[in-house]
Amino acid sequence: MPKSKVRKKTDYTINPANRTPVKVKAGPSSAVYVTVMLALMLIGLAWLIVNYLAGQDIGWMNDLGAWNFLIGFGFMVVGLVMTMRWR
Numbered sequence: 001m002p003k004s005k006v007r008k009k010t011d012y013t014i015n016p017a018n019r020t021p022v023k024v025k026a027g028p029s030s031a032v033y034v035t036v037m038l039a040l041m042l043i044g045l046a047w048l049i050v051n052y053l054a055g056q057d058i059g060w061m062n063d064l065g066a067w068n069f070l071i072g073f074g075f076m077v078v079g080l081v082m083t084m085r086w087r
Helices: 031-054 059-064 067-085
Strands: none
Touching: 031 059, 031 067, 059 067
């Protein structure tokens, strides 16, 4: 009895040689990175608290007006973005 043809596997699978290798940083983040990340989030929080409690009494902060919200949330967002690279 004749033997049937065997199909090649490469027709139905993805060639792993075409994949791009990704470098993975080994080890945890440095203590300086974590300190800066947490400090930025706390500075943003402190900026907003000071703005709410004493912003009208501080001349230069009162002159900034609504920009205080952008500054405070900006510090906090930068700190939160840094958490994505934290290991």
